Amino acid sequence: MALNLGTLAIIKMEDIVIDLESRGRKAYGVLGDLVQSIKIHGLIHPIAVYSPNLEAPYKLVAGGRRYMACAQLKWEEISCRIYDTQMTEKELMAVELFENLHRMNLSHTEEVQMKERLHITLQEIAGGPKISKVPGAPGHSLRDTAQMLGQSPATLSQDLKLAELNRQFPELKLSEAKNKSSAMKQANRFLDVMKNKLSVREAQKSAAVSKLMITPNNPLGAYIVGDFFDNSLEPGQFSFIECDPPYGIDLQTARAEAAENPSLQFDYNEISGLEYLTFLNRLTDECYRLAAESAFIILWVGPEYMSRAISSLERAKWNVCKIPGIWKKGNSQGQAQGMDVYLGNSYEMFVYAYKGSPKVHNRGRSNIFDFNGVPGSRRIHPTERPEALMAELLDTFASPGANVLVPFAGSGVTIVTAFGMRMKAIGFDLSKHFYEGYIARLLSLEEVGAK
Numbered sequence: 314m315a316l317n318l319g320t321l322a323i324i325k326m327e328d329i330v331i332d333l334e335s336r337g338r339k340a341y342g343v344l345g346d347l348v349q350s351i352k353i354h355g356l357i358h359p360i361a362v363y364s365p366n367l368e369a370p371y372k373l374v375a376g377g378r379r380y381m382a383c384a385q386l387k388w389e390e391i392s393c394r395i396y397d398t399q400m401t402e403k404e405l406m407a408v409e410l411f412e413n414l415h416r417m418n419l420s421h422t423e424e425v426q427m428k429e430r431l432h433i434t435l436q437e438i439a440g441g442p443k444i445s446k447v448p449g450a451p452g453h454s455l456r457d458t459a460q461m462l463g464q465s466p467a468t469l470s471q472d473l474k475l476a477e478l479n480r481q482f483p484e485l486k487l488s489e490a491k492n493k494s495s496a497m498k499q500a501n502r503f504l505d506v507m508k509n510k511l512s513v514r515e516a517q518k519s520a521a522v523s524k525l526m527i528t529p530n531n532p533l534g535a536y537i538v539g540d541f542f543d544n545s546l547e548p549g550q551f552s553f554i555e556c557d558p559p560y561g562i563d564l565q566t567a568r569a570e571a572a573e574n575p576s577l578q579f580d581y582n583e584i585s586g587l588e589y590l591t592f593l594n595r596l597t598d599e600c601y602r603l604a605a606e607s608a609f610i611i612l613w614v615g616p617e618y619m620s621r622a623i624s625s626l627e628r629a630k631w632n633v634c635k636i637p638g639i640w641k642k643g644n645s646q647g648q649a650q651g652m653d654v655y656l657g658n659s660y661e662m663f664v665y666a667y668k669g670s671p672k673v674h675n676r677g678r679s680n681i682f683d684f685n686g687v688p689g690s691r692r693i694h695p696t697e698r699p700e701a702l703m704a705e706l707l708d709t710f711a712s713p714g715a716n717v718l719v720p721f722a723g724s725g726v727t728i729v730t731a732f733g734m735r736m737k738a739i740g741f742d743l744s745k746h747f748y749e750g751y752i753a754r755l756l757s758l759e760e761v762g763a764k
Contacts, residue, residue: 320367320395321359326388328369329362329380348382356383359392367397407434421493422479428469429476432458475500501690532725532732533755538748541720541741542595548602551718552671553711554610555703555727557696558596558720590621596720597629603718607669609710611638614664622664631666636680638663640702643685665710675709682706693724693750703730711736725751 360376373380374396383391410431419427436442436453443452459469472493478500479487485503490496537544600610610631614622619637626633645659684702703726711717717731722740724747731738742748 330370331373363396422488425472425476552605552608552715554718557613593625597625601629604668607671611663611665626666633666639681641683697724
């Protein structure tokens with residue numbers, strides 16, 4: 314759609330008509346800074362109005378905030394751009410939306426909603442979507458809108474998806490995200506959860522898959538949604554235990570943050586700092602009961618809880634190696650809460666211990682495991698570790714045919730990796746969301762393998 318540039322003029326404020334019902338932007342927000350700027354520098358960008366005969370009354374097309382600011386300054390006249398070419402209501406709306414999208418004070422929600430309305434309006438003006446890719450074909454395409462806005466079709470497609478999710482799922486509160494990037498991450502996370510749910514539901518309709526899902530000797534049935542401490546496992550059967558327990562944190566703060574986005578909670582259960590030592594004691598006791606006569610355990614733990622983890626393992630009669638194992642996250646710069654003071658943390662630690670007289674599979678191996686992390690876009694679980702790392706840990710501490718226990722399964726990567734190395738595994742997790750992501754990933758791998 315070609316937009317005419319209108320006629321520049323100065324008109325009386327009282328001759329301008331504002332139709333709030335038909336305007337793309339109905340709330341103007343706080344005008345203090347804009348009023349002050351116009352008072353000092355004048356009106357740098359004229360407002361836009363429409364009048365087919367260049368006479369009053371003039372219908373406001375774009376510049377509502379500037380008009381309101383000038384009204385507060387008690388201006389009697391205002392500079393404007395008058396569109397006088399005969400225009401339909403939809404064409405006027407397209408002009409308004411296009412002009413408003415080039416202002417800097419839109420929230421990310423207003424921005425994507427205006428882009429959606431502009432795209433739909435332009436399609437309606439053109440008689441519908443463009444079907445043919447032949448130059449000059451009738452209709453209006455997403456690429457046409459993107460070119461008009463000066464952005465890529467892929468970026469515009471993401472914006473339109475965000476606008477649709479804002480409209481269809483207000484309970485996600487995407488408008489409360491601090492910026493568009495954060496809103497998009499929340500939206501994609503929600504879409505991944507929904508996709509996993511649908512994938513699992515479709516799979517469960519198949520009798521063959523349903524049968525596999527309740528068979529522990531298959532990875533589809535090796536992930537149990539439930540509390541590890543309520544297990545009915547026979548003692549003394551696991552020669553390797555990979556344990557990534559919840560960390561001790563400030564639960565009050567965590568719950569307050571989760572409450573901001575209830576639809577995106579993933580049952581990611583943490584333990585309060587005060588209860589953490591009791592929890593560790595219970596965990597290491599239960600793992601010792603289930604461990605074979607000769608077995609290894611690795612326990613992922615933060616630096617602040619390292620001494621507690623060692624004390625808990627020793628109390629449960631595990632023999633602890635006092636120098637921890639280190640997962641170095643490749644070339645990662647790491648993250649830190651206060652970058653002005655702290656260096657980025659690009660590693661994680663685990664304590665390892667043994668029962669009986671096991672032997673490491675790779676004798677003399679370094680305690681540093683150097684592997685890149687899992688990209689955020691591919692994670693099922695927020696602390697998911699790479700399959701290559703888990704394969705190296707299994708190869709170091711376990712042997713082919715070993716029984717592997719994963720008390721907190723998370724993304725299930727340890728289970729999948731163990732089965733791929735001719736081992737058996739079983740894991741537990743309270744979160745149905747993570748389980749569904751795990752099953753969906755397995756089913757997609759099976760589909761790829763079948764092709």
